[in-house]
Amino acid sequence: MRLKICGITNLKQADAIASLGVDTLGFICVKNSPRYINPEQIKTITSKIPSEVSKVGVFVNQSVDDILDIVKTGGLTAIQLHGDETPSMCSTLRESLPDLEIIKVFRYENSDSLAKLDDYLSVIDTILLDTYQKDMYGGTGKTFNWSELADFRPPRPWLLAGGLTPDNVLLALNTLKCDGIDVSSGVETNPGEKDLNKIKLLLEHLNSFKVPLHSSN
Numbered sequence: 224m225r226l227k228i229c230g231i232t233n234l235k236q237a238d239a240i241a242s243l244g245v246d247t248l249g250f251i252c253v254k255n256s257p258r259y260i261n262p263e264q265i266k267t268i269t270s271k272i273p274s275e276v277s278k279v280g281v282f283v284n285q286s287v288d289d290i291l292d293i294v295k296t297g298g299l300t301a302i303q304l305h306g307d308e309t310p311s312m313c314s315t316l317r318e319s320l321p322d323l324e325i326i327k328v329f330r331y332e333n334s335d336s337l338a339k340l341d342d343y344l345s346v347i348d349t350i351l352l353d354t355y356q357k358d359m360y361g362g363t364g365k366t367f368n369w370s371e372l373a374d375f376r377p378p379r380p381w382l383l384a385g386g387l388t389p390d391n392v393l394l395a396l397n398t399l400k401c402d403g404i405d406v407s408s409g410v411e412t413n414p415g416e417k418d419l420n421k422i423k424l425l426l427e428h429l430n431s432f433k434v435p436l437h438s439s440n
């Protein structure tokens with residue numbers, strides 16, 4: 224099971240979180256987010272984190288040129304498209320950076336929220352489902368109705384996000400079958416400041432679950 228901790232803003236925490244065995248770190252590249260971190264700051268972190276850790280930049284409706292610049296400057300290995308990016312835009316990004324993992328976010332409100340999923344499958348690597356909230360693209364801290372996804376088995380790996388915490392993660396994993404989870408505000412003291420004790424507790428709970436961390440099954 225893949226574990227992404229998102230909203231990293233400093234090297235000390237990135238280092239500590241990677242040392243706990245977290246395989247994916249996320250950096251919010253969206254300027255109006257309280258978790259925003261600029262590309263040079265991202266680089267000071269990514270350059271010191273082991274190469275096996277995925278470094279994901281999170282974007283909302285930014286231009287291809289901006290994304291490519293930030294990926295290059297920040298030393299990112301993956302992008303998370305959290306806005307209304309089209310399949311055509313994903314295709315352009317894929318052509319420009321064939322080795323980069325492309326994670327496309329679908330904000331889940333009801334089953335209609337997945338109506339366009341098929342259009343993306345050939346141009347993305349990973350699906351991420353987050354909670355839909357009007358006027359807020361991400362970092363809502365809110366869960367959605369997981370039981371509606373109990374039979375969701377897309378032909379790409381998928382990550383669950385939205386309001387996950389150490390306290391509710393096992394309920395989520397017992398309700399649906401995802402390939403990984405993405406946690407941000409549920410392991411923070413305040414926006415951008417991670418709580419290492421909460422991350423340790425999250426890991427304890429995940430390790431007690433039947434699917435071990437990093438397993439693809």
Ligand SMILES: O=C(O)c1ccccc1N[C@@H]1O[C@H](COP(=O)(O)O)[C@@H](O)[C@H]1O
Nearest residue numbers: 229256361362363364384385386407408
């Ligand atoms: O965290 C943000 O500020 C943010 C801003 C814009 C787009 C995405 C953002 N966060 C991502 O939202 C999900 C769920 O977060 P949470 O666990 O509900 O707080 C996650 O991928 C965050 O990285």
